[in-house]
Amino acid sequence: MLLRRYAPLAALVCFACASAPAPVIPPAAFLPVPAGTTAAPAPVAAAPAPEAPLSALPFSPVLDAASMDRSADPCVSLYDYSCGGWRRANPIPSDQASWDEYSKLTQEIQRFLWGVIEELTPVSATRTPGQSKIGDYFAACMDERGVDSRGLTPIKTELDAIDALASVHDLAPLLARLQLSAGNGLLFVFTSEQDSDDATRMIAVGSAGGLGLPDRDYYTKTDAKSEAIRTKYVAHVGRMLALLGDAESAAAQESETILRIETALAKASLTRVDRRDPYKVFHKTRIEALEAMTPDFAWPAFLGTLAAPSVRVLNVAQPAFFKELGALLHTVPVAEWRTYLRWRLVDARAQNLSAPFVAEDFDFYRRTLRGVPSPPPRWKRCVRMVDDQLGEALRDEFVHRTFSPGTKARAASMTAEIEREMDTDIAGLGWMGPETKRQAKAKLHAIVNMIGYPDKPRDYGAVAIPRDDFAGNVARASAFEQRRRIAQIGKPVDRTEWHMTAPTVNAYYNSHLNSINFPAGVLLPPFFDARDNDAPSYGDTGSTIGHELTHGFDDHGRKFDARGNLKDWWTKKDAAAFELQASCVMNQYAEYVVVDDIHINSKLTLGEDVADLGGTMLAYAAWKHATSAAHLADVDGLTPDQQFFVGFAQWACENSRPEQLRVRAVTDTHTRRRSTGSTALRRTCRSLPAPSRAARVGRWCDRRAVGCGERRSARSEAPLHRRWSLLARSALVRG
Numbered sequence: 001m002l003l004r005r006y007a008p009l010a011a012l013v014c015f016a017c018a019s020a021p022a023p024v025i026p027p028a029a030f031l032p033v034p035a036g037t038t039a040a041p042a043p044v045a046a047a048p049a050p051e052a053p054l055s056a057l058p059f060s061p062v063l064d065a066a067s068m069d070r071s072a073d074p075c076v077s078l079y080d081y082s083c084g085g086w087r088r089a090n091p092i093p094s095d096q097a098s099w100d101e102y103s104k105l106t107q108e109i110q111r112f113l114w115g116v117i118e119e120l121t122p123v124s125a126t127r128t129p130g131q132s133k134i135g136d137y138f139a140a141c142m143d144e145r146g147v148d149s150r151g152l153t154p155i156k157t158e159l160d161a162i163d164a165l166a167s168v169h170d171l172a173p174l175l176a177r178l179q180l181s182a183g184n185g186l187l188f189v190f191t192s193e194q195d196s197d198d199a200t201r202m203i204a205v206g207s208a209g210g211l212g213l214p215d216r217d218y219y220t221k222t223d224a225k226s227e228a229i230r231t232k233y234v235a236h237v238g239r240m241l242a243l244l245g246d247a248e249s250a251a252a253q254e255s256e257t258i259l260r261i262e263t264a265l266a267k268a269s270l271t272r273v274d275r276r277d278p279y280k281v282f283h284k285t286r287i288e289a290l291e292a293m294t295p296d297f298a299w300p301a302f303l304g305t306l307a308a309p310s311v312r313v314l315n316v317a318q319p320a321f322f323k324e325l326g327a328l329l330h331t332v333p334v335a336e337w338r339t340y341l342r343w344r345l346v347d348a349r350a351q352n353l354s355a356p357f358v359a360e361d362f363d364f365y366r367r368t369l370r371g372v373p374s375p376p377p378r379w380k381r382c383v384r385m386v387d388d389q390l391g392e393a394l395r396d397e398f399v400h401r402t403f404s405p406g407t408k409a410r411a412a413s414m415t416a417e418i419e420r421e422m423d424t425d426i427a428g429l430g431w432m433g434p435e436t437k438r439q440a441k442a443k444l445h446a447i448v449n450m451i452g453y454p455d456k457p458r459d460y461g462a463v464a465i466p467r468d469d470f471a472g473n474v475a476r477a478s479a480f481e482q483r484r485r486i487a488q489i490g491k492p493v494d495r496t497e498w499h500m501t502a503p504t505v506n507a508y509y510n511s512h513l514n515s516i517n518f519p520a521g522v523l524l525p526p527f528f529d530a531r532d533n534d535a536p537s538y539g540d541t542g543s544t545i546g547h548e549l550t551h552g553f554d555d556h557g558r559k560f561d562a563r564g565n566l567k568d569w570w571t572k573k574d575a576a577a578f579e580l581q582a583s584c585v586m587n588q589y590a591e592y593v594v595v596d597d598i599h600i601n602s603k604l605t606l607g608e609d610v611a612d613l614g615g616t617m618l619a620y621a622a623w624k625h626a627t628s629a630a631h632l633a634d635v636d637g638l639t640p641d642q643q644f645f646v647g648f649a650q651w652a653c654e655n656s657r658p659e660q661l662r663v664r665a666v667t668d669t670h671t672r673r674r675s676t677g678s679t680a681l682r683r684t685c686r687s688l689p690a691p692s693r694a695a696r697v698g699r700w701c702d703r704r705a706v707g708c709g710e711r712r713s714a715r716s717e718a719p720l721h722r723r724w725s726l727l728a729r730s731a732l733v734r735g
């Protein structure tokens, strides 16, 4: 779905932990390895998952001794020590680009929901309205023969409308119609967002879009791999146009035109690093000024077709993009816009059409770009689509079967404990002055903890879902969601809204709402087990809770105040101290290699890296306080502290295809904890009083105290050693 590819909320919401189930491309994260070392090759041949629904979610312990590799040295790589067994036992399934604990649980939840939804498929008077929507949507999606028999018919009306476009001046209302059904961002993103100047109100926002490749850098880079991908992309575009009926020679020429338009848009788009700066994507602009940037675009007709409330002032998030769009609308002939729109439409809708479109779409976006050998089975696509388009209707179906009030209460109490640790931590920060501390605490105390699911799920009553029109259902659900967001323009902010569904295996901090959100899906084993030994749950979910909290104070989150206004509440001195320390983290992560010779873009991942480090330290401190009076036992030969750190590290067990790693090196803000694991252990050890190190973390700390893993004699490690030493002295969040 295009909607997710260009989801404007990505700019607002910082997703914590990768692997959010997406309709097409379930993301995973890359495995950074220290420069100069070689990652163990990931096993890739896997038998496909059994094709049957699950009647219950399988149980996996939060700390799984069988997933460890005790031959690895935890002082050198906590990740290899904790995950070596898991990586050998969990080759990447043939329909996945990567495979990790998150995607594994996501797939188990999908198989579980498959059974639940199938039971709702037969028409019955006992179904609730929400159950009817889910069941009928799934039935229509699973009707593969019906979908194939319709061929291009579902988008025929829209293709005819594009063919009838006689003038660029008529493009605006057509684009509005296309974006409603095919997804926001077809040419640019237009929706609502919280006003960064006034956290109580929603305003309209326009931002960049219009690209078929995963990032603007794919159009601008000149290395051989990037050139090769562009060549394959042009060929893919040509084949899609041929499926629409264009002659092969014409399609080849058209695809070059499309690349030219997209390249111009890409060059005018901000980089991902720039988009992380909230000031660079916030430009309150009068609608007349936007019209002046794009004089050939009929904004009143566009807004009217969307039934948008009155828009006098909006956030033009990327003015340079709209200026370039204005220039293109003036110079590119209307025939070329028709070509471009036909491609954008079929690209967005390919997965809802017949088998040839689905296959060609898979061949480029999954096989070529991400190295995936086989498409997913249809049931999996359909479950994912239900969650993506009608996900809040799944709330009760999922929560009632999997998420107990006891689990919710324990997650809430652990969150409160970790928040108390952050309060203590802020009070003790040596580098932060009293005024900034006062503001930081006010922000911390204002954070809203949202755990499990929304109190009021969305009502999908307005979406017509016949049982025999899959593509139509997708278009109507897309239009429903976009109209819902557009209707919020000018309205008060709904502070109860969630941006993930209850079954989602992920979590996020929302800097505008100043909330941390943990869907039920991420609060299940193997991440969290309220009944089990607490140490690994603190290490895993506790670190995730701390991670989200820390986002409120990372290089992005710290720019928003307690209510979510974009407002500088730091003294100049404290801001400078923060930037200095953040630069240490950034320099450290820049040392790590993702794949080939591609290093982590640590300017892009800085917020996640800071959150990973800070979150772990907070979780560790919270666990120590919670268990200070308890007698904790060794388990599987691990001290309680070691259990914490193995639980923490096993969160990140993962195998990835190299193609996927290359995509994520450009697009992903997460580095995951392969590198963070050892760093967090190192920082924790340094923060402990020397006499208690051995008692707490055993020999891991003993060795660490004399420089475990730093290998001072190894030339490649020396810069890291210096940075880690600096980090230890100036911890952003102290252990």
Ligand SMILES: [Zn+2]
Binding pocket: 014, 015, 016, 017, 547, 548, 551, 607, 608, 611
């Ligand atoms: Zn995060």
